[in-house]
Amino acid sequence: MTELRELYQELILDHSRSPRNFGPLPDATRHAEGFNPLCGDHYHLHARMEGDRLAALRFEGAGCAISKASASLLTQALAGKTEAEARTLFEAFHALVTGAARPAGDRLGKLAVFSGVSEFPARVKCAALAWHTLLALLDQSDEAVTTE
Numbered sequence: 001m002t003e004l005r006e007l008y009q010e011l012i013l014d015h016s017r018s019p020r021n022f023g024p025l026p027d028a029t030r031h032a033e034g035f036n037p038l039c040g041d042h043y044h045l046h047a048r049m050e051g052d053r054l055a056a057l058r059f060e061g062a063g064c065a066i067s068k069a070s071a072s073l074l075t076q077a078l079a080g081k082t083e084a085e086a087r088t089l090f091e092a093f094h095a096l097v098t099g100a101a102r103p104a105g106d107r108l109g110k111l112a113v114f115s116g117v118s119e120f121p122a123r124v125k126c127a128a129l130a131w132h133t134l135l136a137l138l139d140q141s142d143e144a145v146t147t148e
């Protein structure tokens with residue numbers, strides 16, 4: 001388990017213990033649900049859109065430390081971003097955690113902490129779950145997202 005412990009860096013632990021933007025969003029205009037059956041991670045993402053901008057973003061649910069920290073950091077990274085910016089960031093994050101690309105400078109900011117998960121395929125699903133849920137939210141899909 002030592003290699004897994006290396007993944008649980010300080011930032012991930014901090015965000016999993018004290019997730020930011022955690023809880024309901026009463027004036028949300030969009031919702032999406034994501035489920036990772038391999039690990040049991042299960043989250044609801046709520047957003048209030050103002051035009052094409054993510055004016056507010058909150059999440060609820062439960063799962064492992066990586067999935068919860070990823071959702072927490074996602075809500076911080078995307079607050080105030082436009083839909084197009086959010087999709088660009090999704091692509092960059094997805095490339096990072098799947099090992100398709102090295103951390104791209106400043107663009108990912110704190111999200112670069114997840115670069116280590118690319119070595120652990122099962123953990124990639126944990127880290128990417130919130131991001132796939134975000135895509136469903138942007139696409140206004142009513143179907144729950146599953147990593148399977």
Ligand code: ZN
Nearest residue numbers: 039041064126
């Ligand atoms: Zn997980």
